[in-house]
Amino acid sequence: MLTAQDVETFFDGMIPLQLRQHDIAGTVISVVKDGKLLFSKGYGYSDVKRRTPVTSDATLFRIGSTSKTFTWTAVMQLVEQGKIDLDRDVNAYLDFQIPAPFGKPVTMRNLLTHTPGFEQPVKDMMARNSASLVPLGTYVKTHLPLEIYAPGTTPSYSNYGATLAGYIVERVSGVPFNEYIRKNILQPLGMTRATFDQPLPNDLKPMMSQGYGLASQPAKTFEVVQAWPAGSISATADAMSHYMIAHLQDGEYNGARILKPETARLMHSRLFGISPSLNAMAYGFYEESSNGHRIIGHGGDTQWFHSDMHLMLDDHLGFFISSNSAGKGADLRSVVWDGFLDRYYPYTPPATPALPTALSDARSVAGTYISSRRSETGITAVFGLLQEDVRANADSTISSDERDAAGNPKRFREIAPLVFREVNGQSHLAFTEDEHGALVMSDDHPFIVSQRVGLQKNGHVNIGMLLFALSIFVLTLLSWPVAVLLRKHYNAAPALSTGYRRLQWFIRVASLAGVLFVALFAIKFVTALQSDLTALSSSSDPYFHVLQALGFLGVLGLPVAALYSVGSWRTRTLWVWTKVWNTLLLLAFAAYAAFLLNWHLLNVNLSY
Numbered sequence: 001m002l003t004a005q006d007v008e009t010f011f012d013g014m015i016p017l018q019l020r021q022h023d024i025a026g027t028v029i030s031v032v033k034d035g036k037l038l039f040s041k042g043y044g045y046s047d048v049k050r051r052t053p054v055t056s057d058a059t060l061f062r063i064g065s066t067s068k069t070f071t072w073t074a075v076m077q078l079v080e081q082g083k084i085d086l087d088r089d090v091n092a093y094l095d096f097q098i099p100a101p102f103g104k105p106v107t108m109r110n111l112l113t114h115t116p117g118f119e120q121p122v123k124d125m126m127a128r129n130s131a132s133l134v135p136l137g138t139y140v141k142t143h144l145p146l147e148i149y150a151p152g153t154t155p156s157y158s159n160y161g162a163t164l165a166g167y168i169v170e171r172v173s174g175v176p177f178n179e180y181i182r183k184n185i186l187q188p189l190g191m192t193r194a195t196f197d198q199p200l201p202n203d204l205k206p207m208m209s210q211g212y213g214l215a216s217q218p219a220k221t222f223e224v225v226q227a228w229p230a231g232s233i234s235a236t237a238d239a240m241s242h243y244m245i246a247h248l249q250d251g252e253y254n255g256a257r258i259l260k261p262e263t264a265r266l267m268h269s270r271l272f273g274i275s276p277s278l279n280a281m282a283y284g285f286y287e288e289s290s291n292g293h294r295i296i297g298h299g300g301d302t303q304w305f306h307s308d309m310h311l312m313l314d315d316h317l318g319f320f321i322s323s324n325s326a327g328k329g330a331d332l333r334s335v336v337w338d339g340f341l342d343r344y345y346p347y348t349p350p351a352t353p354a355l356p357t358a359l360s361d362a363r364s365v366a367g368t369y370i371s372s373r374r375s376e377t378g379i380t381a382v383f384g385l386l387q388e389d390v391r392a393n394a395d396s397t398i399s400s401d402e403r404d405a406a407g408n409p410k411r412f413r414e415i416a417p418l419v420f421r422e423v424n425g426q427s428h429l430a431f432t433e434d435e436h437g438a439l440v441m442s443d444d445h446p447f448i449v450s451q452r453v454g455l456q457k458n459g460h461v462n463i464g465m466l467l468f469a470l471s472i473f474v475l476t477l478l479s480w481p482v483a484v485l486l487r488k489h490y491n492a493a494p495a496l497s498t499g500y501r502r503l504q505w506f507i508r509v510a511s512l513a514g515v516l517f518v519a520l521f522a523i524k525f526v527t528a529l530q531s532d533l534t535a536l537s538s539s540s541d542p543y544f545h546v547l548q549a550l551g552f553l554g555v556l557g558l559p560v561a562a563l564y565s566v567g568s569w570r571t572r573t574l575w576v577w578t579k580v581w582n583t584l585l586l587l588a589f590a591a592y593a594a595f596l597l598n599w600h601l602l603n604v605n606l607s608y
Contacts (some may be wrong), residue, residue: 002344007039014044022327026054028061030237032318035249037241046209046334056237060208061322063307064300067233068162070181072284072555074169080263083172084108093168096141096506102150111161113272113281117149118158119375123608126533127224130199139226148376156372157447159230166229177229188256193331194235198224212325215393237320243597244271244318247311267431268296268313274442274449275430277419281446290426291347296551300386303533308333348427358396361414365431366392368458369450378608382599387459389448465591472588473511480508503564510557515552541606548602558589
């Protein structure tokens, strides 16, 4: 039974074990039901070194992108006041212009549903410290991403889009964004321990939890989000309970109203979805229905904090969880939330008869898919190599790269034409065609889709090309000292022309440049993603330009390798296997150059 005592017993038996298993310092939870706080409690430590316990009322957690729902709530406040039209070109509210390369303007409705068409920028999203923050207007003007999809067609989760919405709130209201949120949402809801401010106000600083990669590692510094309307709130779990109650009660909390009932209900309704069989975007919130219940919510991640907020509208229940560590292994948020649902809202998916077209449909959707949330023009386009394979199985199911709790690939069975449900689970995949007739895969996350790729962008092909090139480069470099030692041992001088030796020398230099470029590029991004996102900023531009010089030097190896290979075949004194190797070198440099150009790694613009 869903009572405060039973919920506490359930979480007390579950969460401490999860913290130990996943090396997480601390977690906080609040649950509201029928307009009241049902349960709130902290587990573990907000400061491991000082052994400071987490509390639900006096420990601040960074809630990441869950902050976006506050930005969208502010937008809807201005909509109900007639100050923002959801279908008007957002340029009407800005002091700069967003181009319309597809002949369609970006609207606020597009921003709310993550369909403005922007590619994914990451540069300067995080700042090194609060002193490094630039004004909101400066950021959105200098970091405008290109549109790679027509607005309103393709969901692609956009931090920039939410930040732009925050700037529009600031422009339309005439009040700085943070101040607007404080006066119109936080204060009416009594959320005195919640703020977008960076640095934190002096009265809240002592309450801030430390952030960790792992609880067993040293604490990290306070994360500063440059795109702050998209994810900078610091809040206690109790403060978040006020916010959840307000949305569950159609905009009202403890007599204070932040939205009209009709506006709140509109905000929570379906607005954009690729398939009617799957979850859809609401007005900033997204559907995440499960266990037979319609649920809306929003997750949030900084580098060290990981949060989720779920609203079961028809059941008048809200659930908030946040952890202060990245941890290891399974996603704690999902484990706890799924366990909660299964305990208090048990559900068995209905059996569905096999479709006669299941096997042919499975084969028709098999292939490799790339995420819509990507860059297509900057150096981070290379992350598009992180693709997903869909395979057709002999039993008419399909498998994806997604794993279940046991680490096995999930299998999906067709339950409607081109709609698949996880075998022994609730996850879904649906396949549709976009406006160009290309196959699109959607899952239970309505803010993103995956598109089937052709040969040019196929990750397996491209990674194979790169590995082939690097292998040839490395073996060429290793053969250099070996050849020197052999000639010295046998006191033999190379019977090669001066021109041929010069080409040979440049080939080795270009091979070294190619290996260094790939290695240093990978090290830079892996280090940034694992430990310091602020490294992906304008301060790193000189580093990337030096890397690009190395990359360009490697590409110059292609014409030289062509001369080298042709020249070797014309030289009768060379061993035939030397000529074959030189041909492989030519192919390696061709593969290397194609890879760099295909993924825009030599784009000197460095807008990524």
